[in-house]
Structure formats: C-alpha cells, structure tokens
Amino acid sequence: MQARYSLLFSLLLLPPAAYAGDGLLFLEAQGVAGYSSMEKAVVHHSMTAAEPMQKSSVGFDLLRKFSGASGDTGTLAVQARLAWDPDAPNRLEPQLYNAYFRAKTPAAYVWAGHSRPAAGLESYFDTHGALLQALPMYGYGFDRDWGFGASRDFDWGDAALSLTSGTGMRARGAGNYLVSARAARGVLNRDNYSAGIYGSLGKIPEIEGYKVTDGAEMPYTAAGLDGALLWDRWELRGDLRAGEKAGMHYLAGLGRLGVNLLEENRLKLEAQAVYSGMEGMEGWALACGVSLAVTPALSWRTLFEYEDAMSDKRLVTQLYYYLPI
C-alpha cells in the first residue's frame, strides 16, 4: 500500500514544467462533511461510505497530448485521488477515475483504459467534483469502467460504443463484461441539448465502489433514454432506464432542474429526484443543492437529500479546490 501511495504522490508533486505546452496538470482537494439522520452522526461522505464520491480527498488531474510531425495522435488522461473517510472499510482509499489513452483514428476516437462507458447521462455529464450525483452512485450503471470504447461526433449528434468489465472502479477479470452503445441527437456544448438512447448488456458481479459484495457474475441489462437541455439560466437533465440486475428487474429514473444565478453563473441552485425501482426495494431520493464559485479556484457546495427507503435525511457540505499548476 505504501508503494501505491508513493507512486500516486510522486505523480501529484511532479514539477509543473513537465507539462507546459502539451499538457495540463491540476491539483484537486476537497473537504466533505455532513450529518445523517439515519446514522445519527457526523458523516464524511455525501452518498454512502461504500461509494467513491464524494469524500474528503487530495488528488490530481492530468491531461497530456501526444503529437507527430503533422498533428495530434492521442491524449492521455489520468485523474486520481487519495480519499479519506473514517466510516469506510478503507479509511484511506486511492481512487482512480480517468486512466485512459484516447487515440485519433480516421473513423472515430478510440480509448483504452478506465473511462466512461457508452450509457446514460454519465457518459457525458461530469460529476467528478459534484455532490449531486447521477444514477451510477445510486447503484445503476457505472461512472467509469475498465475496457475499450469508441466515439464519433456527427452533424446530427454523436454515437459511442464500449466494451468494459462491468466492475466500475475496480479492475476484475472473472468472466465479467459489459457491452454498451449510445446514440444521441444534439451535442450539449454546441446545440444546448442532447437526447440519447442507449443500451447495455453483460454479466457483472455485485460491486459497491471498490468492494465486490457478491462475486457471482449475473446477467445485467439496461435500456434507457437520457436528455439534457440548457436554456438561458436554466438546465434540465433526465435519465430513465430499465433492465435486469442481480436477478431482479429494475426501473430507475433521474430528473434534475438547475438555475444559474449571479454574475458569470457563480451561484447554481438545483433540485433532483431519483426513483430507484429495484423489485421489492422501490424508493425515492429527493435532493436539492447549492453551488457557489467563491473564487476561480474554490467552490462551496451543499446538498440536502431525503431517501425514503432508509428514511435518511442528509445534509452535506463541501469545499472544493481545483488548481492549475
């Protein structure tokens, strides 16, 4: 474990000059604390202790371009943290998010490593620093996964395909796999909307964060629709998926409305409803959040969430730094 920490932080503290010109390196630090009515105690995580996001952490975010004599050939992305949570099985947990190489080919961008599978809102919506999370942190799908993928933008939108391990944060090869595909009309950052249709199929173990809770690979399917719309100050996002997981059918949905206020959208107010419809364990999670850009480097976020299945009311606050070096 010591060797892993040493490697992580030798990367973290690399001299900035190493990335001038062909890359970017950011340092990231966050402090997370809150109160849970179910646990009747102060908590140091925004979701559960088993899920990776969000916890107090320090880490880095590296992006490096590779090029030849006539242009770019690919991109390396590495994004890692050392997270601390006294309630988690591992109090100190090295976490790897992006860890992929993406190559340019005439047909498409192709990636290998740990990146976003081609399914749902999480395939293009970055919640890496946010308290309000998408469906993967509620147990449906994967924010990142190990494997391969390809994507291509078109005039009408984009399409993506991935073949991954279906184990999320943890690499595992025990007959598990996950094939996902998504096509969307509109590119959010260009067209102010994206409406996608996607599907996933595979065999996966039961896993929470880095912990395999049941190693038996079971069939997994998902079919869904996702959408995002930006209009003036308003943001609307939704995701609805259904399928089979761990031998049970499920229906899961997310709707989120946000409004940006103050100069340069420094203040964001959001409300979110998540329906978790696993057979026999149906429930809602209703949340609202506030996010304020205090400085270009520092954001303050607070979340209040009510989960009816566990009758948990949780208030969590976060200070989040993201610093270029």
Place this chain on the structure above:
Amino acid sequence: MKKLFLSLALLLTASAARAAVGCDLNDPDRDVARLFPGSTGYKTRYVSIKGSGGQPLLERVELRLGDKFKGLYETMDVPYTLYDIYRDKEIIGYIHGVNQKGEYGGIQVFLALDTEGVIRSFYIQKLTSRAAKDLRSKRFGAQFERLALKDFESYSPGKPVAAPLKIEAPAKAGKDFQAVLRAVKKNLILLDEFVFSKKEK
C-alpha cells in the same frame, strides 16, 4: 497516514494558484476540418498569460483590449488551448478560443486565422442565451471574415458605444453582442501575443 493526508491537504489549500477554465473545441477532428478546409491535421498546445509573460503581459493585454480582465474566466493562469493547423507538415493557420462572460453564463468564441493573422472563420461554440441562433448564424459570422486585429484597434470594450467596422448586431442579441465583440478582440490580442509577436522576434 492521516497526518500525511492532512499535510497534503494543507499544502494544496495554501497554494496561491487560481483555477481556471480552458476553452477546447468540442470535436477537434470535425471542427478543424470545417473551419480550415484543406487542412490535414492539427496539433494542440496549451498556453497561459502566466507562463508567457506574467503580470507585465497581462497589463499589456488589458491596455490593448481597453478593458480589465475580471471574473472567473479571465485570470492570469487560464489555460488557453491553441490549435496549430497543418497541411501535411506545414502550418497554415491557427484556431483559438476564449471564454467570455455573457448575459446568461459563458460564451465560447473561436477564431480560425491564417498565418498572417487574418480571420478565416468565426465560430461560437457555447452560448445558451435566447439570441444564440442569431449570433451563430452564417450571416453574422461572415462579417468577421477577412478582418484582423488592426480592424479592432479603434474599438474599446470598456466604452461599447459603437461596433467596429459597422458590424451589424442581430435584432435580439442584446448584451451578448457586445460580449461577442469583446471576445473577438481579446482572442485576436492573445493570439498576437502568443503566436504572431513571437514569430516576428
């Protein structure tokens, strides 16, 4: 180990650096081909005012712009993404984007320039305002083609009394029209500092 964690957290929070947002093309392969027909490739590099001259450069850019840098999008360490455009192994131009405060959040304005600093294409990537359709229209964008930095010298964003060169504002553009003009001048000045001034030396 907890001490190590806390020490690192303190180390990071004590850093004087200020974070920033870059401005990348959504899909560089497709966008470069569209903005620069005839190109065969591009090379991405990152530049910043902090790394290219620091405070004296910032002051020079502000003086040339006629306005102060301010807010979340205009700090000295903002990483700017610069695309060198290639035809085979020869550089035939540049694409560069800047973030600009608009009425409803950030606007991303990209310019494609030839090696003489003349605008070949104008492209608004991100813009959520209700005037987005008009400001992204071919008719509006075409007004910037064949202009260069010298054409904007009489325009001061600090005193937006008139548009330079009689560029016509779309009817519903409102404050975002002035924001776009400021972004174009800022973009041209930064490209001049990052690329063209260095070539002359």
